[in-house]
Amino acid sequence: MTERLSIEGVQTALSCPRKYEFAHVDGLEPDADGHDAATHVDLLGRSICAALWRGESDTDGVLEVATDRLASLWADHDERYHSLAQREHERTVLEATLRAYAEEFPSHAAGYQRLAADVDSDLLGPDLRLSRSVSVENADESADETSVHVDATVDYVFREGPSLVAVKFVPTLSSLGLLRYRSEWSGDVETQFRDHFDSDSDTFEPGLVGALFETSVVLAGLRDTRDRLGLEGRCRYVQLPLADRSQTAVNWIRGTAEMGLEACDLTDRYVDEISYAMSHEHRNETVDSQLAGVVGRLIRGEYAPGDRWTQIADAVCPRCDYAVCCPEYVADEVRFDG
Numbered sequence: 635m636t637e638r639l640s641i642e643g644v645q646t647a648l649s650c651p652r653k654y655e656f657a658h659v660d661g662l663e664p665d666a667d668g669h670d671a672a673t674h675v676d677l678l679g680r681s682i683c684a685a686l687w688r689g690e691s692d693t694d695g696v697l698e699v700a701t702d703r704l705a706s707l708w709a710d711h712d713e714r715y716h717s718l719a720q721r722e723h724e725r726t727v728l729e730a731t732l733r734a735y736a737e738e739f740p741s742h743a744a745g746y747q748r749l750a751a752d753v754d755s756d757l758l759g760p761d762l763r764l765s766r767s768v769s770v771e772n773a774d775e776s777a778d779e780t781s782v783h784v785d786a787t788v789d790y791v792f793r794e795g796p797s798l799v800a801v802k803f804v805p806t807l808s809s810l811g812l813l814r815y816r817s818e819w820s821g822d823v824e825t826q827f828r829d830h831f832d833s834d835s836d837t838f839e840p841g842l843v844g845a846l847f848e849t850s851v852v853l854a855g856l857r858d859t860r861d862r863l864g865l866e867g868r869c870r871y872v873q874l875p876l877a878d879r880s881q882t883a884v885n886w887i888r889g890t891a892e893m894g895l896e897a898c899d900l901t902d903r904y905v906d907e908i909s910y911a912m913s914h915e916h917r918n919e920t921v922d923s924q925l926a927g928v929v930g931r932l933i934r935g936e937y938a939p940g941d942r943w944t945q946i947a948d949a950v951c952p953r954c955d956y957a958v959c960c961p962e963y964v965a966d967e968v969r970f971d972g
């Protein structure tokens with residue numbers, strides 16, 4: 635039997651498995667607030683992918699096509715703003731983001747077109763799916779193991795030197811936590827990852843753990859794609875934030891905006907250099923085995939917060955859209971009131 639899970643679902647379960655049940659099993663939609671950074675990233679991602687699809691390979695070409703595409707998407711985009719001026723300001727910031735992308739990452743478009751010329755396959759999103767297969771034990775231990783495909787999506791793959799690089803547009807890098815500031819697995823990253831799963835530790839880092847799980851899935855899927863297409867080279871995974879307003883400089887008098895973009899290559903944060911040196915495979919068994927453990931619990935329907943309840947109650951419940959219908963949260967509130 636084969637099942638499928640999205641990496642977003644797995645990441646939700648890392649912050650709270652009950653939340654995963656509400657969102658991904660019961661399909662309960664959280665309230666949308668109408669101002670969603672993810673929506674803006676989607677508009678920008680579609681605009682950039684349109685330029686790559688059109689064959690643009692330099693700064694001017696990417697910027698011209700992406701800006702045109704953004705204009706038509708923006709015309710149909712409905713979002714609640716206080717005023718026309720605020721809506722115009724948002725569009726100015728989005729256009730500044732496209733300009734920053736085209737100027738700071740021209741190698742991406744050129745590398746995508748080089749790759750596209752080599753393969754008879756579109757490695758272009760948005761929502762290009764890459765998957766990793768995970769074997770998990772069933773609740774009934776006598777039954778065969780279940781094979782689960784964990785799916786991640788990226789926006790495009792490009793050639794950089796000998797490497798194949800998968801790029802995903804994200805709102806910000808803030809959810810990466812410590813990963814943003816460390817360049818390798820050994821040391822703080824490894825310690826935080828292991829501590830997150832240690833019931834004797836208070837460490838609770840679903841963002842860091844989820845990003846390492848996502849890196850594992852993307853790299854495995856990219857390696858499969860590389861082999862299927864007869865390509866060679868190391869595989870890498872890069873996140874590129876398109877809605878990080880801390881990087882925005884606005885001139886309110888002139889009505890202009892400047893944007894800075896900072897990409898984060900997650901590959902070396904995930905690769906365990908010791909096992910890599912022995913096997914020359916880009917993998918990390920510590921991360922991969924914990925991924926299989928989390929996926930197994932979800933497949934078996936184990937959604938109770940369990941020994942992570944204290945951390946979840948402190949860090950996740952206060953901002954959770956499902957609190958009103960959540961048995962753990964309601965029971966805790968009643969106990970507190972009593």
Ligand code: SF4
Pocket residue numbers: 650651652653656939946947950951954955956957960961962963
């Ligand atoms: S209220 Fe708390 S325990 Fe309930 S689903 Fe949300 S985060 Fe999880």
